[in-house]
Structures are given as structure tokens and as C-alpha cells.
Amino acid sequence: MKFNFYSLDINEDYDPAKHLKRFETMSEAHVRRRRLVRALPDFGEPGRALAERLTGCGFFRCRSAGCPVCLRAFRRWWGSTLAAYMSRDPDYWFTVSIVPPDLFDIGHIHQFNWKLLKDRLRNQIARSQISQAIILGGLDYNLLHFDDDRAPKWRPHLYLLAQGGGRGLIEAAFRKHYAANEDTRRPVFVNPQRTKVRDLVWTATYTFKARFENRRPCTDERGNADTDNDELAVHHQAELAILLDRQGFLGRIIRHGDDPSLPALKVR
Numbered sequence: 313m314k315f316n317f318y319s320l321d322i323n324e325d326y327d328p329a330k331h332l333k334r335f336e337t338m339s340e341a342h343v344r345r346r347r348l349v350r351a352l353p354d355f356g357e358p359g360r361a362l363a364e365r366l367t368g369c370g371f372f373r374c375r376s377a378g379c380p381v382c383l384r385a386f387r388r389w390w391g392s393t394l395a396a397y398m399s400r401d402p403d404y405w406f407t408v409s410i411v412p413p414d415l416f417d418i419g420h421i422h423q424f425n426w427k428l429l430k431d432r433l434r435n436q437i438a439r440s441q442i443s444q445a446i447i448l449g450g451l452d453y454n455l456l457h458f459d460d461d462r463a464p465k466w467r468p469h470l471y472l473l474a475q476g477g478g479r480g481l482i483e484a485a486f487r488k489h490y491a492a493n494e495d496t497r498r499p500v501f502v503n504p505q506r507t508k509v510r511d512l513v514w515t516a517t518y519t520f521k522a523r524f525e526n527r528r529p530c531t532d533e534r535g536n537a538d539t540d541n542d543e544l545a546v547h548h549q550a551e552l553a554i555l556l557d558r559q560g561f562l563g564r565i566i567r568h569g570d571d572p573s574l575p576a577l578k579v580r
């Protein structure tokens with residue numbers, strides 16, 4: 313939480329705020345923060361404390377990972393850093409989505425143990441044939457809805473960029489650890505990354521989302537734009553913001569591998 317990304321450079325050639333039409337504007341981030349501040353006090357002391365912190369975010373930034381304005385700044389740095397790094401050698405990158413089976417009831421996302429999830433992932437990579445790969449990404453959250461009468465549940469999952477190994481080896485590294493079930497038919501999904509600058513910036517920024525969504529079985533299968541517009545209700549955004557604040561920016565990212573030309577792998 314003390315990590316000061318405001319002092320780090322944004323590579324303008326890969327700045328998501330310049331390259332991505334739908335990247336949140338500063339004023340959108342401010343609106344989002346005001347809405348959160350109003351919704352947070354419903355969540356007791358942790359909610360009130362975060363609301364206070366966000367309210368104080370001005371000339372001196374609060375640097376909370378639950379603050380939409382600070383999140384926007386972090387995403388510009390993270391997205392541009394990853395995209396610039398990939399662009400040096402844009403071939404053989406893959407996007408990897410991993411959906412663990414753990415679901416959390418609404419009101420209980422605070423029980424999510426991201427450290428454990430990350431430790432397991434680290435071990436899975438270490439014991440696989442892609443143990444030397446550069447892997448970068450982050451945690452994403454959505455609310456999973458069901459087509460039966462079950463109440464929606466939180467579903468934390470991973471979205472990563474991996475270089476090295478190839479699709480088969482990457483799938484083999486994770487498939488055995490994340491089993492498919494009725495609610496998650498494809499827990500591990502690997503795709504080749506496209507190599508144009510805009511594609512690199514888009515995917516790099518997507519590893520650390522600012523907008524969290526409802527996932528409904530029907531829209532998932534249609535895969536159309538409706539899914540994108542179905543943002544979480546503010547009350548649910550507020551519950552999640554408390555978790556994001558505790559997690560911090562560095563807690564939410566995944567970094568694996570060693571390359572002295574990418575200091576972001578080591579920044580603390």
C-alpha cells in the first residue's frame with residue numbers, strides 16, 4: 313500500500329489513456345469514486361474508513377487500490393509498462409485466463425485469500441515446464457449469476473500474459489490444477505496474443521481491470537456487447553473496493569520470472 317507508482321514513468325507510446333477509446337477518463341473515475349464514497353458506509357467500520365480515505369484523495373493521492381482515481385493512474389503505468397515490454401519481442405506471448413472453483417457469497421468476498429491463490433499459482437508454475445517463463449497479470453473479480461435459482465456469487469479469477477513455452481505447455485501447466493465443473497466449463501483458456509501496439513496495450517491494461525461485471529450464463533454464451541455494459545451495482549462495487557484496498561496494487565498483480573530489463577518485476 314505504500315508503493316508509489318505516481319513517481320514512476322508512463323511510457324507515452326503505450327499509454328492506455330491515449331490508445332484505448334474506452335479507457336476511463338479522469339472525470340469518469342471521479343464520478344465512480346463519489347458513488348463509492350456514498351455506498352461504502354453501508355459496510356460498517358471498514359467501509360467508513362475507506363470512504364474517509366477516498367474523500368481525502370486530492371492533491372496528496374490516497375494510493376488505495378480501492379480508489380478509482382488512483383486505480384486509473386496505476387493502470388496507466390502498469391498497462392504501458394507491460395505493453396512496452398511485450399512490444400520489444402511481441403511474438404510468442406499468450407493470454408491465459410484461469411478460473412479457480414472457489415466462489416464467495418455476496419457480503420463475504422472479504423474471505424477470499426488471495427495470498428494462498430498466488431502461492432499455489434507460483435508453485436504450479438515452478439513445477440511445470442514453463443517455470444522459466446515471464447508471466448505477468450492480475451486478479452479480476454466478477455459476480456457470477458446462475459441459470460437456476462441460486463443467488464449470485466463472487467468469483468475471483470486470474471488473467472495473465474505469458475511468454476515462452478507455447479500454448480500446449482502453458483495449458484498443461486495449469487489444466488491439471490483447475491478442474492472444470494458445471495459453473496466453469498473452461499477453467500483454463502490460453503490464446504495467442506496479437507502483436508499490434510493497440511492489442512498489446514489493450515491486453516496489458518485488461519490484466520488489471522477497473523470495471524467489474526456481472527457474468528450471466530446467457531450473455532457469456534452469446535458473447536455480445538451486452539456483457540460489457542453489465543457493470544456491478546454500486547453496492548457490490550463498494551464491497552469489492554474494501555477487498556481491493558486491503559489487497560493493495562501489488563497484492564493484486566502476478567509477476568513471475570526474471571528479466572533485468574523489466575524493473576516492474578521487482579518493484580516493491
Ligand SMILES: [Zn+2]
Nearest residue numbers: 369374379382
Ligand atoms: Zn486515491
